[in-house]
Amino acid sequence: xxxxxxxDLYELVVGLEVHVQLNTQSKxxxxxxxxxxxxxxxxxxxxxxxxxxxLPFMNKEVLKKATLMGLALNCQIEPHNxxxxxxxxxxDLPKGYQTTQDQLPIAKNxxxxxxxxxxxxxxxxxxxxxxxxxAGKSIHDLSAYNTAIDLNRAxxxxxxIVTEPDINQAETAAAxxxxxxxxxxxxxxxxxNMEEGxxxxxxxxxxxxxxxxxxxxxxxVKNINSMRNLKxxxxxxxxxxxxxLEAGGSILQSTLNFDAETGETSVMRSKENAPDYRYFPCxxxxxxxxxxxxxxxxxxxxxxxxAQIAMEIxxxxxxxxxxxxxxxxxxxGYDFYLKAKxxxxxxxxxxxxxxxxxxxxxxxxxxxxxxxxxxxxxxxEIINLVEAREISMQxxxxxxxxxxxxxxxxxxxxxxxxxxxxxxxxxLMNYISEVLxxxxxxVEAFKKGKKGVLGLFVGEVMKKxxxxxxxxxxxxxxxxxLNEI
Numbered sequence: 001x002x003x004x005x006x007x008d009l010y011e012l013v014v015g016l017e018v019h020v021q022l023n024t025q026s027k028x029x030x031x032x033x034x035x036x037x038x039x040x041x042x043x044x045x046x047x048x049x050x051x052x053x054x055l056p057f058m059n060k061e062v063l064k065k066a067t068l069m070g071l072a073l074n075c076q077i078e079p080h081n082x083x084x085x086x087x088x089x090x091x092d093l094p095k096g097y098q099t100t101q102d103q104l105p106i107a108k109n110x111x112x113x114x115x116x117x118x119x120x121x122x123x124x125x126x127x128x129x130x131x132x133x134x135a136g137k138s139i140h141d142l143s144a145y146n147t148a149i150d151l152n153r154a155x156x157x158x159x160x161i162v163t164e165p166d167i168n169q170a171e172t173a174a175a176x177x178x179x180x181x182x183x184x185x186x187x188x189x190x191x192x193n194m195e196e197g198x199x200x201x202x203x204x205x206x207x208x209x210x211x212x213x214x215x216x217x218x219x220x221v222k223n224i225n226s227m228r229n230l231k232x233x234x235x236x237x238x239x240x241x242x243x244x245l246e247a248g249g250s251i252l253q254s255t256l257n258f259d260a261e262t263g264e265t266s267v268m269r270s271k272e273n274a275p276d277y278r279y280f281p282c283x284x285x286x287x288x289x290x291x292x293x294x295x296x297x298x299x300x301x302x303x304x305x306x307a308q309i310a311m312e313i314x315x316x317x318x319x320x321x322x323x324x325x326x327x328x329x330x331x332x333g334y335d336f337y338l339k340a341k342x343x344x345x346x347x348x349x350x351x352x353x354x355x356x357x358x359x360x361x362x363x364x365x366x367x368x369x370x371x372x373x374x375x376x377x378x379x380x381e382i383i384n385l386v387e388a389r390e391i392s393m394q395x396x397x398x399x400x401x402x403x404x405x406x407x408x409x410x411x412x413x414x415x416x417x418x419x420x421x422x423x424x425x426x427x428l429m430n431y432i433s434e435v436l437x438x439x440x441x442x443v444e445a446f447k448k449g450k451k452g453v454l455g456l457f458v459g460e461v462m463k464k465x466x467x468x469x470x471x472x473x474x475x476x477x478x479x480x481x482l483n484e485i
Contacts, residue, residue, distance in 0.1 A: 006246045010207045014167035017202040028133045028157035029056030040150035048155045050095030062157040065189040070107025082287040087278045092136035100132035102279045114175045125164035170234040174227040182306045205237040217251040233258040317351040326355045332369035343380035381410045395467035431464040
C-alpha cells in the first residue's frame with residue numbers, strides 16, 4: 001500500500017472577508033477628505049473623534065457604491081437596512097465603537113463566478129455585503145516604547161464582502177480577490193490597490209477530515225495585503241492545523257497575524273464572538289430605505305463587468321479567456337476595440353494586435369489609448385493592409401507608427417514614406433544569398449535537422465530588406481534556396 005501523507009487526509013476550508021475602501025471624496029459620516037498620504041491627523045473632525053454633541057450624517061455616494069457592488073455580486077439588495085454600533089476599545093478607534101451593519105446588511109445571498117479559464121469556473125457564495133467605517137491606523141515602528149496613532153483613515157467608508165466557506169484551495173482564494181479587484185475598478189467604486197490598503201482581506205481558515213460533514217475550528221488571519229501573501233498564509237495555516245490535529249492537539253479559535261517575512265502566523269488574541277461586541281442600532285442614524293427606482297436605476301446603468309466582456313471577446317475572436325481579459329480590463333482599450341472591430345476584416349487579427357505589438361508600443365512610449373497619435377480607424381486600416389501583405393508589421397512598428405498622426409490618411413502616408421512591401425524577387429534572392437553565406441555554420445546545422453535556425457535567416461533577410469518584404473514569402477524563398485545547396 002502506497003504511503004499517504006497526513007495532509008492528504010484533510011480538506012482545506014476557507015471563507016474570506018474582503019474590505020474595500022470606497023473612493024468617495026469625503027468620509028462615511030462626515031465631510032473630511034479621504035485622500036491618501038496626507039500628514040497624520042489632518043483629516044479629522046468632531047464627528048470622527050466622537051466628541052459630545054457631534055452627529056453623523058450619511059454619505060449618499062457610499063450607498064450607491066455599496067448597492068452597485070451588491071448587484072455585481074448577484075446579491076439580494078435589502079431595501080430596509082440600518083447601522084449598528086460595534087463596541088470595543090482600541091487606540092485607533094477614538095469613539096470606542098465602530099459604526100457598521102450586523103443584523104441587516106445592505107446586500108446578502110449572492111455569488112461570484114471565479115473563472116480560471118474557459119472551462120473551469122467556481123461559484124463562490126456571498127453571505128453578505130455591509131457598509132462600515134474604517135478605524136484609524138496604529139504605527140508601531142516609530143518608537144521602541146510607544147505606538148503612534150494616525151486618525152486620517154478613521155471614518156473612511158468601507159464595504160465588507162463576506163463569503164461562505166466555499167474555498168478549498170489557496171489558488172481559488174487568490175483568484176477570488178483578483179476578481180473582486182477587477183470588479184471594483186470596472187464599477188469605478190475603488191482603485192483596489194492592496195498596497196495602499198484600499199483592498200484588504202481577512203481569511204477564516206480551518207481543516208476537516210475528508211468525508212466529514214462538520215467544519216473544524218477556524219482561525220482568522222487578519223489584514224492580508226497581497227494575493228501572494230494570502231496564498232502563503234492559507235498554505236501555512238493548513239499545514240499548521242493538520243500537524244496540531246495529527247499530534248493529538250486541538251485548534252483554538254483565535255485571531256492571527258501573518259508575518260510576510262517568515263511566512264508564518266502568530267496569535268494576536270483569542271477570537272471574539274458577536275455578543276462580545278454588544279451590537280445595538282446606532283441611535284444617531286435613521287434606518288435606510290432604498291426605493292425600487294433607486295435600485296433599478298443603478299442596475300440599468302451598471303457597466304459591463306470584465307468577465308462578461310472577456311467572454312464576449314472569446315466568442316468573437318476565438319481567443320483564450322486570459323487573452324481576452326487583457327482587453328476587458330482596460331476600459332480605454334476595450335473602447336478602442338469596439339470602434340476598430342467594425343472596420344477590420346478579421347477580428348482575431350485586431351485582438352492579436354491589441355494584446356501584442358500595439359499594447360507593447362503604447363506601454364514602451366508611455367501612451368494612453370485616449371491620447372494616442374492614431375485612431376481606431378487608422379489601426380483597422382493598417383491591420384487590413386498587414387493581413388493583405390501590403391506592409392509588414394515590422395515596418396508598421398518601426399517606421400509608420402512613429403510618424404502617424406490622427407488626421408493622416410494611412411495609405412498616403414505609407415506611400416509618402418515608401419513603406420510598402422516590395423515584390424522584387426531579385427533583390428530578395430540577393431539578400432538571401434548574402435545571409436546564407438554569412439551563416440554557413442547555421443546552414444549546415446539546418447541541413448542536419450536543426451530547423452529552428454530558419455527564423456534567424458528570415459530575420460536577417462528582413463533586416464536587409466528594411467522590413468519591406470513579406471515574411472512568408474521570404475521564408476518560402478529561403479527554403480527553396482536551402483534545398484538547392
